[in-house]
Amino acid sequence: MKPPPQPEMMRLAARRLQAKGYLGVKEINGIAARLRLPTSRVYGFISQFPELPVRPYRTRVRVCTGPACADAGAWAILEDLERRVPGDIEVLAEPGILHWHRSPAVCLETPGEGARLVEGLGPEDTGALVAALAQNELSSYTPLKDVSPPGVEVLPGHEPAPWSAAVAGGILPDTWGPDLIRWASEHPEEVMRRIGGNAAQRESGSRDRLSPKLLVCDAVGPEPENSVSFAVSLLHPRALVAGAAIAAAAYGARELMFYFPWNETEAVEALESAAAELLSGVGIRHSVLRGPVHVPCALDIGRAAVINGMMLWRAASLYGWQGTRGGDPSLAVLDAELAWRLPWLMGENTIRDEEWAGSRLVCLAGFDGVPRLLEVPPGTRLEDVLDGLGLETGRGGLEAVYAGGTTAAMVISREASGEVLEKAGEVVLLDPLTCMPRWALYLAWHAERGCCGGCFPGRTAPAAAARLIQGILRAEAGEAALEDLEALLANASGLALCPRLRETLNPILTCLREFRDEFEVHAKEGICKSGSCWPAVEAATYGG
Secondary structure, rough: OOOOOOOHHHEEEEEHHHOOOOOOHHHHHHHHHHHOHHHHHHHHHHHHOOOOOOOOOEEEEEEEOOOHHHOHHHHHHHHEEEEHHHOEEEEEEEEEOOOOOOOOOOEEEEOOOOOEEEEEOOOOHHHHHHHHHHHHOOOOOOEEOOOOOEEEOOOOOOOOOOOHOOOOOOOOOOOHHHHHHHHHHHHHHHHHHHHOOOOOOOOOOOOHHHOOOOHHHEOOOOOOOOOOOHHHHHEEEEEEHHHHHHHHHOOEEEEEEEEEOOOOOHHHHHHHHHHHHHHHHHOOEEEEEEEOOOOOHHHHHHHHHHHHHOHHHHHHHHHHHEEOOOOOEEEEEEEEEHHHOHHHHHOOOOOOOOHHOOOOOEEEEEEOOOOEEEEOOOOOHOOOOHHOHHHHHEOOOOEHHHHHHHHOEEEHHHHHHHOOOOEEEEEEOOOOOOOOEEEEHHHHHHHHOOOOOOOOOHHHHHHHHHHHHHHHHOOEEEEEEEHHHHHHHHHHHHOOOHHHHHHHHHHHHHHHOOHHHHHHHHHHHHOOOOOOOOOHHHHHOOOO
């Protein structure tokens, strides 16, 4: 008998998580029986996502280890909590807390009581947190459902884009409606012009060349820490639904699916309310799929894997960086931050407001622990942002700038900052107290959890780089380890099956080449030039 289609694997897992709070043996066996699959297949799929609990717990402590929190000392806090919390409390490294927060941050999850946010947590504050966890008295911490994104900031000398200005009132353009949906389906090339080059699905162009059965609007985004995509989903769910409907009509997709984290109930309810209002009578079916926050590898590969219920390594062989392979247009992925803008960009059956065409939102974090939601006008350089904030790179100012998202980059000087904002989801400003070998170790962990494992270099190179950097930080590996590390980083990306590995390893290579003196002092003498090393160098590798 032919096995049934498997898109229900994650949907069934999410339902059981919401009902029971964790996926135990009984739940996983039930999913396997329902889908007529070997139990090992379901275990293998679920085990790729450490954030999905597989056993009962009194409280889960999710420590944000996104770029901004990692720079603020999150790994030291993680290790401190692991040593001190009671045994019935689970502590884990979170790739990023979606909700806006000051770094470093911790999310506390207690079954039946919702989640709470602890932000701006210093090493001296962990004692109070441990005591609160031991006594099960967490009421002093903010409920996560009450945490709202900040207001959109605009660079000095610029006006907010129409979609940013409409956030407070939740209004849509007068031209929104069934007529616009019909026009988008008849003139897909106009919509594709605006989507092409921005959406996660890179196969833009005419609808005849792509025609996916399903369009996925991703409300998680490329960087799960202080996610801009999740922020716009909370700020203006009506615009998100309207933009996704326009894109679905242009793509010719028969169904529109919104991808949300499995435990974000309030956000899903707001979106469902908007969809019920706006999609009635426009002829587009919609659904919501809940899944993990962090999905390894490129956005189009990873989401495709979850939605199709496939192991990620298998998905990597079916979905390439340029979209679907082999002419299989089964789905396309649209980032929520782009969908949010489309109702205005397509306002009068044409692309208008060219001065706003490239405007987008970026999270700017790291300079004072308080992140900003910054609107970046078209043509804006990182240099312009730093000037607007009165910040300098180089001596006496910022040490470097890290831009994370669908691609990642380290910027050392203003001269190299031309295009870093084009695809960045989060920009982290690193001050002179940042230990660059330590930061390189974090980037290696980041690369390890960001690769799907579909090829041998992706499975091994990030972990090998992390071990080499750990030896350097402990002064155990010798100066020869620097040459080995550089050769590994330079050669591994050329052997990978997709550009994702190169994009995650390049920032490590930049750290090594631009701050080699810091690596050498660590390797030879075990001394940190920045004076800020922390005990996380004793960890094995991410998740190990």
